[in-house]
Amino acid sequence: MSTTPFSLTMTQTGDTRLSNTMADAPLQLTYIVLGDNTTPIADFKQATQVRNEVYRAPLDRVSVDRTKNLVVCEWIVPEAKKNTQVHEIGVFEFDTLVAIGYSSSPLSIGQERGPVTQKVHIQIDNPIFLSAIEEVTNLTNIEKADTHYLNASENLKDIHDKAQARLNLGLGPAATKNVDTDDNGLMTRSAADTRYFKGLESLFSIKEQVSKLTQFFDLFVDDLDVLTYILHPGLTSDQLEAWLASDSNEQKFTRLFASYVTIKMIAIVDSSTAMRAIADSSTAMRAIVDSLTA
Template sequence: MMSEYLSIITDQGKDLEAAAKESGTQIELQKFVVGDGSGKQVTPDPARTALVNEVYRGDISSLKVSPDQSSQYIAMLVLPPDVGGFVVREVGLLTSDGVLYSVGSSPAIEKPNDGVSVNLQYRLAVSETESITLQVATGDGLFLRQDENLNDVNDKAESRKNLGLGSMAVQNANAVNITGGSATLNNSASNPLTVKSQSPCIKFEETDTGKSYWMVVDGSNIRLHQDSTAGTAIYTWDSASSIFTIAGTVRLLSALSMSSGGTGATTASGARSNLGLGTMATQNSNSVSITGGRAVFDSSASLPVVLQGSSPALRFTETDTGQQYFLLVDGSNIRLDQDSTAGISVFSWSKNSKSFSIGGSVNPSDYSNFDSRYQAKGSYYTTSQSDARYQLKNSAARSSSGWFKDASTGMIIQWGTVTVPVSSSATSGVSFSFPTSFPNAALSITATPARTGVSVSGNVAVVAVPSFTSSGGRITVDTNRGEAISIAQPIRYIAIGY
């Protein structure tokens, strides 16, 4: 059911909206009008160009977007105390050109002419707030509204000046700032000057040097600081422990003996020496430097050694070479870097990706773990088998007595020269050794003479290898006429085996 009292945009107002949107100009609302409807309740009519019966017009006090609905504007209209004697039943908003932009109905509001002001809140829904800007032209004749409690004063500083108020007028009692002059307080032991807060503090500041000192009470302590409450602590009194702490050096006229509870020294270094304290005594727990010896920590899984920080790191430095390694946690990673935290990455573990990265090659001393975990037995070659089958390399000894090894078949060919002297008969011959023994067996030997004649008469040499083994053999030389040789014979041979 539609509300009995409402506001609408007139047909003239809609035309203005369309023109403003097309031209990029703005609609300026300046005045408002009220009427009594000629004594009757009024229903808003978009075709209206004027109220039924206007009784008063004035300047719009303010216009703002509704905090509850971005497409709705709220206009504040004030009927001043010196007008009245009528009943408000209709309201309208006028542009700066006097065009009736919007019209609305109102419950009957009596406005007497007896010094009482009436505030009207006019709500208006517009079609497209992002393309139309409504501006209010407020004149100098507007007055302060009681319902705003002086919140509508345009120049608050000028208003305070007119009232004769100083800068202290804008300060709150819980944050008073006196920048000059003096404050004279009538106080005594029975009526002391009281500084009261959660952590009361008094600041002493010397204007010519800027030096400041701060006396502050914090819990059971009262202390004096230099420069700020977090600056150098000059002294601290702890009422709970009854300990008075002084920063800096305490100069004594004479040393208090150790038997009387002193240190027997007038200087800090002398006191440490008398007490048998080492150099670790002067270090702070947040910056410990151990330059020799060793540190043994009694830790366990439930009480581990903790390195804590935004990016905790552990540095290993070798003193004789200067080599450094850094073990650090960075985000979800833990890694080991060489030389610096941005140096060569030795390894890195990512918590998010569950990946372990290594810089360089991995050379396991035992492959059994890889073989048993990642390949089924019988369906793969071991490293040695793979090398033996698919990564074989032929080799040879290239000399006058040498050998050639075929890695894929295991066959070996050897060669050399054996000299058979004249004294050797056809049956005894000469024994010789191969350049290298055949691992398994010698299969064949072929021998040929290196000379053309075996005697003065030029008989032909007959060469035989009556026996051989995997490590060598025996060669005999005779002539084709069964005569003994008269010239030493060099014999070349080729042996084949595996």
């Protein structure tokens, strides 16, 4: 939907630029600028800027109406700028103001619902210069604008390739998951508390029990490293004999078995492997006898 056009007047700079288009490059109308200054413009020809600028955007189309000697500039009003109240509108060639208009009454931009195309007209006195403006071809055609912009009312429903859009936004697989407690869903906080943090409580309890056992071993066992070696899974008598070949290890072994508590612990923790290795080791049995008779 298009709104009623607003008329602009060429500035002196715009007139000069337009008169030179035959020798230089064509006049390229590139930007629309809106301002909200309420003070009337003293001299339109001498204006060089839009006062109190509130919005600037590229023009979506520049066309020529030869029957009326008009240049028609169009742009699509974004949703965020609809109903903006302004008093000045200017058209720029890049950073140079070439046409400007003023209204003592506030102009409301884009009042209609849905996509809104706003237009301004620039009156050109000499029709010879219209061809120079008509040659501007670097701006987007307004008829194709609907394919370039998303409709805010659709809430992103009109995105064609949603999977690619998620990748462009850096969103992973979690972006499409529903909240659930199975392996394919996102876990809620309460589910995490139940499934994992409760399990951690059990681990903390086990850790506390291990700590108490360690303290118990420290009270009754002088050489924990010896006890750890004896309780090693798969210990054979030959391995034990080789280990006891060291005098220091045999002394530690003898001290260890001086405590009845140690023998009970070995029997409770490992009733077969360790006891069989000890029974088949002559050095181990001699050390045990020495510890009991000491």
